[in-house]
Amino acid sequence: MELRQPSSLAELDGADGLALAGGTDLVPLLRDGLVEAETLVDVRAVVPRGIDGGTIGAGTTLAELEVDPESPQALREACALAASPQLRSMGTIGGNLLQATRCWYWRLKYPCFLHGGSTCHARQGAHREHAIFGNEHCASAHPSDPAAALLSLGTTLRTDRRELPLADLYRLPTEDDRDVTALEPGELILELEVPKPEASTYLKAMDRTRFTFALVGVAAARFGSETKIALAGVAPIPWLLESADDLDRATPLPGTAYKVDLARALVRRALDALA
């Protein structure tokens, strides 16, 4: 395996290979053979790092974001509740948006829908950590806390090729395309533009106090009279709710019905906190 270390975006241009920043997700995926790459491209010198008002470099670590007084509370809380201090010191916000699901069937290389197969093993099998929305073909749950926070905040991404709303980064896997993101091959997230809400918060239910992925994460951000709610851990992608009533339209599996109750309780709390 080759490691390339370009020092500028120009130098990166046209290079093949997989982008490596903090490596907290990619390295285990490579080690477990879930991702294969001939070339890794260390993008740390290429991707901006740091926070300037509402503009966040994609190379900024979660540890830097969680203590940034200017960043919205939902984002800070989501970062602080993610992973462990060691991982947050390595992991970047850009990489975090692209991290792979923790679905055990997918991680254990079952020939599941997300891997290109025809069935979702979780639907028939063990799925207590899985989805309650968008789970018809694949019941995996998206693991990112900050993604839900950024979604509720109406974040826009700037890549090396275009600008797009964060909501458009994610797509449910379909028969024709099993990917959960809309990035083109080689496309690199460079910056995030995060609007400043009047108030925001992130609440997270976990199996233990810290250092585990969300069973349900709830982000809420209030802009004027409008409050946006986004959830983590409930669908194959971060999930935006039109309103709290959307939870009535959840499609839980037998083992994930409790997540609907959990989401209801946390959404109510988040809305109370912003009121």
Add this chain to the structure above:
Amino acid sequence: MARLIRTEKEVEGKYTEQWVVVEGEDEALDQWPQGPRAVVGTPARRQDGLQRARGEAEYTADLQLPGTLHAAVLRSPYAHARAKVDLTRARATGWVRGAIGPGDCHVLQEEPSFHGAPVAAVAADSLREARAGLELIDVEWEELEPLLDPEEAVKRESFVDDTRHYSRGDVEAAFAEADVVVEGEFRTQVVLHNALETHQAVCRWEGETLEVYISTQFIWGVRDSISSQLGLPPDRVRVVCNYMGGGFGAKNSPGDHTYIAIALASQTGHPVHCALTRREENLAAGNRNATSQRLRAGARSDGTLVALEGEYVNAIGWAGFNGPTYGPIEMLYACENVRTVTYGAKLNLPPNAAFRAPGFVEGTFGLECLLDELAGRLELDPLELRRRNYADKDLVDDRPFSSKNLLECYDRAEPHWARRDEVRARSEGPWQRGVGLASQIWYGGGGPPSYAWVRVGSDTRATVITAMQDIGTGTRTAMAQIAAEELGLPLERVRCELGDSARGPYASISAGSSTTPSMGPAVRAAAADAARQLLEIAAQRFHLEERVLSLRGGQIVSADGGSWPLEEITGLLEDAQILGKGARGPNPAGMRVLTFGIQVAEVAVDVETGEVVVERIAAIHDVGRVINPLGARSQVEGGIIQGIGHTLSEARLVDPVSGKVLTQTLDAYKLPTIADVPEIVTDLLDIPDEHLTNLGSKGLGEPPIVPTAAAIVNAIRDATGAEVHELPVSREAMLRALAEAREREKRGAPAAV
């Protein structure tokens, strides 16, 4: 003189009669008076703490014998299959140095019967090459139907062990006469040991001797198993374990990996290292089996238990043992009429292994939760209910206890229990708070045979030599403390050398809370033998009678007030050395040696989200004399933290269709982290058992985990009225129990508290 004694030996409740050779002065020594002494009973930091922290301590994984090859194991990806193994392609390479399949080693299976069962293995110069070598093994798999449901296994009579039946008194008649009968079905999950150091061994032939460097809880058991499996004289097997990173019961025997390393070492003529990865550790290194428990308790209106009944199904897996889930219901209370039946379901799932008080952790959860439900029905204080059913003798074998201070434990629990009004009053919004308690019973008496030597040199330093292992509990330090106390030396002048069957006498297993009670008395006897010799020499040197001399504070002290530095005697030794020998004597005949205790847990439950936070646990245990209060507290804290994981977050999950293990890594299998650790208050009675050995010490490794789950779940019930009957208390389990409690209340059933 050596004496041959016929004695009863107990390991985790299994009794066997055996011959024991005892030499030395175990029984001749009076116990020290109760209370802390100069060294014993005084907190001591681990003597090897710095080596461990600095990475200098050599674990099996650190060993680098010249020419070592690394093994990788091909494991069954199916819960049940037939495997036709072809090693031709692997053997044809130059770099696969050894390759074995079924027929080459008895642990490799042609019909693997659980996910992770070893089927074949290779050795190569590096682990990376060994893993690549696995790709060159051709296997024709024929997948077979797995049996996964324990109830179905019972129906089909698919059992690992014989079904165990027990009864005393007339249970049916007693239930008929009971004023109140409560019943319930309880379930516990599979949990994994996850010792920091995975199972591993390095095996090497040195001439006709097989050297086995292994992370083990039982050097001599590994030696015995291997010698009988290979047909070698035991003395041709040398077993070494200087440092190990935990075992929790899963490292009592050699394990498949060791036999694989031996077979590959024999085939290649090289040392072979076979270490499990974390994934393999979570697949095939043993587990605490799941249980289901149908329980019934009958009582008079004053709370006196008149009948107890338990039907237990241990979901053992493909192999293992039918553990004593029935233990607490038979042993904890003074109930005349008890009946149990215990099935050991054989399933196409990975085998169980002993795990920190196997059976009793699970059985205590069911029994002690049911007892609290009984207390609720009777409107009786749960602590008072337990006092009223105190057993002053062992009802299983009709024997007196060697010592039992459980009532004193209950008294000391009172102030913690009395906090409940204040704790409940701190409930706020969705956060409901409550307090729960549970009693503890377990073995922990240890026994013979166990031997130790103590060597004293001209430097006035002493070395304890015994071929035991330090599982990680601080045994080295505790043994040095005992010898130092007996020799009247400061602790820093005494060390303990252990870990090598070729370099010390036989020592017992580090399991069953038996290390201190088995080894400690032998070490004290050996130190006393060395002290006696030193005093004999001193008597000759100073022309005094030996009986007026003693060793204290590094001095030889005479009854008339004279004292001399011990150096004056050891200085005479030059290159000569004093060697004391000691043996563990038998346990008190006709008595039942057990440990007791109680824990009081305080919890907060978020009734809207099902979150459970354990805020405080007070642990009061009666384990005889405490050797090292610091090490003992550490054991209590470790047991409780492991118990919290068992209660709240840990669960090994399998795919219900295929029987494959899904939680193989530590992101999916959720051990508690430091953020889950509550305030822990440790209170050890420290009352020597006057009938047990020259120390009066019992073991403490297991007692602290026994009542934790029940105490937490009883506190949840106190806080919310919800009756949780399953572990772990996950969000979904807690929300379900809360919903059921609300239903009960709606139907007008009496409130649970």
